[in-house]
Amino acid sequence: MKFNFSGKSVLVTGSSRGIGFATAELFAEHGAKVAIHYNRDKQKAEKALQQLSGSGHVIIQADLASSDDAQTLIDNTIKAFGKIDILVNNAGIYEDNDISELTYQQWQDVWQHTLSVNLYGPANTSFCAAQHMMKVGGGKIINISSRGAFRGEPTAPAYGASKAGLNSMSQSMAVALAPHNIFVYVVAPGFVETDMAAHLLDSPKGDSIREQSPLNRVAKPVEVATTIAFLASEGSEYLTGGIVDVNGASYLRS
Numbered sequence: 493m494k495f496n497f498s499g500k501s502v503l504v505t506g507s508s509r510g511i512g513f514a515t516a517e518l519f520a521e522h523g524a525k526v527a528i529h530y531n532r533d534k535q536k537a538e539k540a541l542q543q544l545s546g547s548g549h550v551i552i553q554a555d556l557a558s559s560d561d562a563q564t565l566i567d568n569t570i571k572a573f574g575k576i577d578i579l580v581n582n583a584g585i586y587e588d589n590d591i592s593e594l595t596y597q598q599w600q601d602v603w604q605h606t607l608s609v610n611l612y613g614p615a616n617t618s619f620c621a622a623q624h625m626m627k628v629g630g631g632k633i634i635n636i637s638s639r640g641a642f643r644g645e646p647t648a649p650a651y652g653a654s655k656a657g658l659n660s661m662s663q664s665m666a667v668a669l670a671p672h673n674i675f676v677y678v679v680a681p682g683f684v685e686t687d688m689a690a691h692l693l694d695s696p697k698g699d700s701i702r703e704q705s706p707l708n709r710v711a712k713p714v715e716v717a718t719t720i721a722f723l724a725s726e727g728s729e730y731l732t733g734g735i736v737d738v739n740g741a742s743y744l745r746s
Contacts, residue, residue: 495721498523501573502724503565505529505556505617506583508537510686511636514713515580515720520544522721527569529583531555548573556583556613557605566620575628578724579621581614582636584654586688590647603650610654615661622665622674630673632724635662636716637680639739655680659735666733675732677723682739683710705740 502519506512508530516526526544528551530537537551550572554565569576589602618633625631638655645652659678666676683689683701693701693710702709716738722728723736
C-alpha cells in the first residue's frame with residue numbers, strides 16, 4: 493500500500509516496540525518525522541530511533557499515568573517538530589485481575605493503574621494535542637483499543653473496561669472535534685505478535701489462540717500499523733468515529 497506522509501509530524505505513544513514501533517517505522521518509511529515515546533526503557537527507545545528511515549526523529553520519555561507527563565509529552569513533541577499532525581495513542585498495559593484471586597486492595601490497585609495508563613493517558617494526550625490542532629487547522633488522532641472491549645476479559649476486567657472506555661471517548665471526541673477538522677479513529681486488534689502477548693502465544697495455550705482466527709494465526713504488528721497508516725492518510729476523513737477491527741475474524745460483531 494502506498495502512503496505519503498512527507499512534511500507530517502507524528503507522535504506514537506509506546507513506540508519502542510511492538511505495534512507502536514511497527515507504526516513509527518511505517519510512518520518514517522513514508523516521509524514523516526516521528527516522535528518515539530517510551531516510559532522506562534530508554535535503551536530500547538534509542539535502538540528503535542536508530543532503526544527508523546530518514547532523519548529528524550526524536551525520542552521522548554513520559555509516564556502516561558501522570559497528567560503532567562501527558563501534557564509535557566505533547567509540548568515536547570511540538571517543540572521538536574513545530575507541530576503535531578497525527579497522534580497515535582498506542583501505549584497500554586495489561587494486568588490480570590481475576591476477581592476470584594485478588595484481595596480488595598489488589599483489585600483497586602490494578603483498576604487504578606490500568607485506567608490511568610489505558611484511558612486517562614490517551615484522554616489527556618488527546619486533549620492537549622487537540623488544543624494545538626485546533627489552532628493550526630486540524631489533525632488526526634488514532635487510538636489503539638482491543639477486541640477485548642467487545643467480547644469481555646473475564647480475568648482482566650480492568651483492561652476490557654479501559655478499552656471500552658477508550659472506544660466511547662474516541663467516538664465522543666470525533667463528534668466534538670469534527671468542526672475543527674480533527675478526525676478521531678479507533679483500531680481494535682485481536683492478538684498480535686508482540687512482547688505483551690509472547691508469554692501466551694509461546695505457552696500451551698498458543699495453538700488455541702491462533703485457532704480463534706480462521707487464518708490460524710495472530711496478527712503481525714505491521715498489519716495493525718498499515719491500518720493505522722490508512723486512517724492517518726488523506727481520504728479517510730469520513731471514517732471519523734469509526735472503530736476498525738483487526739482480528740482476523742476471530743471475533744465478529746455487527
